[in-house]
Amino acid sequence: MIELPDPKCPVARVADIIGTRWTALILRDLLISGARRYQDLQDSLVGIAPSTLSARLKMLEAKGIIERRFYEEHPPRAEYVLTEKGQSIGSVIGAMRDWGEKHQT
Numbered sequence: 001m002i003e004l005p006d007p008k009c010p011v012a013r014v015a016d017i018i019g020t021r022w023t024a025l026i027l028r029d030l031l032i033s034g035a036r037r038y039q040d041l042q043d044s045l046v047g048i049a050p051s052t053l054s055a056r057l058k059m060l061e062a063k064g065i066i067e068r069r070f071y072e073e074h075p076p077r078a079e080y081v082l083t084e085k086g087q088s089i090g091s092v093i094g095a096m097r098d099w100g101e102k103h104q105t
Contacts, residue, residue: 014092017063022048023056024093027082030066031090035079065089 006012018024022045029036029044036044042053057080060066065086068078082089 017060017065018089018092020056020059022052023060024096026053026056026060027065027086027089028093028097030080030082030086031093035069035081037077037079041080060086 018027025045026041029041033040038053038057041057042048042050045053057066057068061068061080064083066080067083068080070076070078
């Protein structure tokens with residue numbers, strides 16, 4: 001991530017999180033489908049490199065937007081879910097969808 005031009009600006013702080021390529025689409029999938037396994041996200045996001053998906057999931061987890069829940073111990077298997085903070089970003093993703101539909105861009 002790059003240094004924010006104005007870390008006090010709320011728009012800059014949000015853009016720092018969801019402005020990276022693929023991040024909004026990961027959030028979209030989790031908002032629509034709920035808990036998703038890594039492979040589910042990989043299959044849904046055609047063209048995303050595994051390293052990019054891993055990096056985005058780690059960043060979202062570090063920011064407290066998603067959490068990784070283990071549902072099996074041997075072998076360890078996890079799924080990703082939105083936290084309460086992550087759920088609250090739904091209106092932002094919804095506004096992006098609405099704007100995209102309206103302007104077909």
